[in-house]
Each structure stands twice: as structure tokens, then as C-alpha cells.
Amino acid sequence: MDLWFTENHTENVKFSIRIKEQIYHDKSPFQDIDFFVSEEFGTFFTLDGLIMVTEKDEFIYHDMIVHVPMAVNPEIKNVLVIGGGDGGTVRELTRYKGIENIDMVEIDEKVVVACKKYLPQTASNLDDNRVSLYFEDGVAFIERKKNVYDLILIDSTDPIGPGEGLFTKTFYNNCYEALNEAGILINQHESPYYERDKKAMHRSHLRLKETFPISMVYQFHMPTYPSGHWLFGFASKKFHPLNDINEIEWLKNDLDTNYYNLDIHKGAFALPTYVKKALENE
């Protein structure tokens, strides 16, 4: 059998993975959910046909969304994750002994149930007793929270479909209100390379800049996302991601990380000129 999964990175670019077997398909009220097993990337899943997580390289994304803010503020205790149904972000958070509470708000319970079954590599720590799962829209959830979180991680899909409300001005204002005075927000910030992703990147940056006094962007190499060049936004009321990095305290956590390290923390904020121009063009 010659079975291939294909993702259209644009109308004119396709990325295809040889599949051993499709092991799950469902259509939730929000999206199509599909799980595959592949030789190259191990098990991976897609939402509405877009690759979310593969066993081979999910460590890159999850290292970079979690350890960057944790190395800036070692006092983080109360964390909100919006999205992140695969559990990889929570898994990295639970490695920090100092974290006391993690609220995870995922709109689609079916994603979590399927990941627990087919992708334990990421979903294994969702049962940690510090984690509370809420299956509802993050947009509504955040409205009820004021001045409570040290860290909000927006581990969302692209701004089409169920993720769209996570890219609005109102939503970011509500995030600002939900954070305490030391609060940091990290968001999935799209990519500078293909036109549609670049527009989403620009919009995301505009929202963060108009909401937070400190707002920066950092990059990482994510081979299974379109172009392999992906970004997170770092926004904060107080902490600068480079000037306030607390290397000594972070090293005390004694964490093995396969992508993140203190050098790459600093290097990741150095952006190519064309990316800086695209971010600033507003």
C-alpha cells in the first residue's frame, strides 16, 4: 500500500508524509480530527487537515512555549493554558516543582480524549494533580478571570475555525486583565514566510503590541509546520525576556531539554531583517 497524507502549505506548495496507517478519525462540533502513524514522524495528528503535533518534533514547540517564560520568572506558580489539547505544554509545565496550579482550557474535549489514547507522549501528564481541565471556549473563560495568573500560554491553532477568537483585541485585553502585575503571555505567533501565515503573524503582533508594554517575538525551527520557520510572541507587564532572564534560577530546575537551552533562549529573539520589517510594517 502506498498511502500519503498531504498538507497544502499554500495553494502552490504541498508537504506529504508516507502513512503506515490511519488510526483515528472523528468530526467534533469544532473540527475534523485525524491520527496517523508514519515511519518518519511516528504518530501525528491533524485538525482540519493541518499537522498539529508529531512524536518526532513536538519537543521543539513545547520546549519553546514553556521554558522561555519559566526562565524569565522563576516565581511562576499559577498558569493558564488556552488550547493545547495534546497535553505537551502541560507536560513541560508539570516538570517545574514551583508551579502550583495549571488551568487548561481546551474547546474540544475530543482532542484530549484522542491524545490520551493515541499520543501518550504528550498527553501523559494531564492527570497531574495540579492540572484542572476545562472543556470550553477560552474566549469566554478568560472574561471571568481578573489579576490571577502569572503566565498565560496561548497554544492555539491558526486564526481560522475554532482558533479565530484567540486573535482578537478583546481577547488580548481580557488576557491582560487576567494576568497579575508580573504576568507574562506567550502566544502561537504564526510564521513570516508564506503570505497567509505572514498576515496572521502581523495581526497577532499588532494585538500584543497595543495591549502590553513589553511585546517581543522569538523564533524556532519547526520542520513539520509550513516553511519550518515558526514564532511565538512574548508579552509582559513587567519582564523583559532577555534583560530579565534568570539563568541561575532556571539551571536549579535541572531539566533535560532537547531543544531549549539558555543560549537558544537568547538567540531566538534575534530575528532576520525581513521578519523584523514584516512585524514592524503596521
Place this chain on the structure above:
Amino acid sequence: MDLWFTENHTENVKFSIRIKEQIYHDKSPFQDIDFFVSEEFGTFFTLDGLIMVTEKDEFIYHDMIVHVPMAVNPEIKNVLVIGGGDGGTVRELTRYKGIENIDMVEIDEKVVVACKKYLPQTASNLDDNRVSLYFEDGVAFIERKKNVYDLILIDSTDPIGPGEGLFTKTFYNNCYEALNEAGILINQHESPYYERDKKAMHRSHLRLKETFPISMVYQFHMPTYPSGHWLFGFASKKFHPLNDINEIEWLKNDLDTNYYNLDIHKGAFALPTYVKKALENE
């Protein structure tokens, strides 16, 4: 018409580009040469079916191979380029007024002739009067040179086919001999992500480390190469790429660069942990 070019990144991963038109095909004594026009990437060409240069993102590769060493030693005057038939590396070199001589040794004259015709974006400056073109094997050329170059740029294909001799111990020893005491060598250093590229990366690093007292690796985002995560090696008899960066002198060149800048120069040497481990595992 629905025409697609496909490159196999591995046996199990394919990258495909919608083609408007194939504008050139030839088989030289060394390799298949094909030029295409695409909506997404403009004109691009392949050697033996592998993407070498696209109009959309060649600036990334050529910025990073040239400006990194030029910002470390502003006194570079005599340069050897091995490979680089598309002319993009020479184009960036000719922007430096201080460079007096550029020898370019490309084994395949047909590549240069075709790039001059179909890819003037990169080939335009091959006629600069400081440039001497030699259509011969770089492996043989370098044997005749002793203590003459300030900089050698190995702008090669992968270590299969005509590029294979550019990855041997003898070749790197000869490069060392061809450089003067301030000499810097940059080489195309493959990629850490897919297994075959990772092996080539490891081999390349081993060669540089056993030949040069200073040997480091830097990364960049190259979306049309497999995984989008690509590397160059920086080797030198004298200069450290970070400690010896000469920011003031580089800025005096007053060059507009679309990928390179002094921050990314420094950031690019910060490697992910898994890449560092793969490089050191020798």
C-alpha cells in the same frame, strides 16, 4: 494544466511545488540541471532533482554564507568560492569594496551558463572585474594553492554526486593550506533533522574540527531545503565568529541585507540542544 515538481526529502517525506512552466533541462557530464517557473517561489533550479536556489529565498542562504565571515574579518581581500554556480555567493561578495579578488571554481559550466540566462537575480555579478571563473574540480584546484586566501566559501551540493570530494579530510587539509594565517572557511554543513542529512552534518563537522583550531556551526531558516533547518560551518585559524565580530567596521559597509543583521549573526550560533548533541557525538 496541473504540473507539480516534487523533491523527496526522505523516502517518506515529499515537498511539492506547483509549476507554471519548465524552462530548461540539460544533462551535463556531472548532473541533471532543470529550471522551473513557479507562482510561490519564482524561478528556481534543481540539480539531480534537488532544489538549489529559488528567487524567493536565495537571499537567506547567500546572506548567511557571506556576511558572517565578512563581519568577523573586515580585512578580507582575496576570496575563493568553490561551487556556487548560481552566482549568489559572488553577488554578495562583490558588494564589499574591500574585496580585491574572487576566484570561483565551479565544476559544471552548464550551471553557470543556465543561471546567467534564467536566474540573473543571482548570476548578475559574475561579470564583476574582480571575479575569475574556473570551470574545474575544486578538489584539484585547491591542491595548487598555498597560503593565499583570506576566505574560502564552500558553496557545494550535498555529499553525493559531484559534491562528494568536497567532504573529505584531504580536501579540508588542502583548504587549510590554501588559507593564510588569518584564514576563514565557511562550508555548506547540511541539516540536523532528517537522518541522511544529519549523518552528512556530523561528518562535515568532524572534518572541520580535526583540521582547524576554531570550528563552529551556525544555523538559519531555509524553507525550501529539507526541514527548513540548515547549517553552515565556520572554521578558522585565528578568528572566533562571536568574540571577534567587528560590528563597527561591518556597519561602515552600509549594506542592506534582508536576512542577515548583527543580532542574527550572534543568535545563529546558539544551537538547539539536540543539534549540539548530534554534532558532539563523534
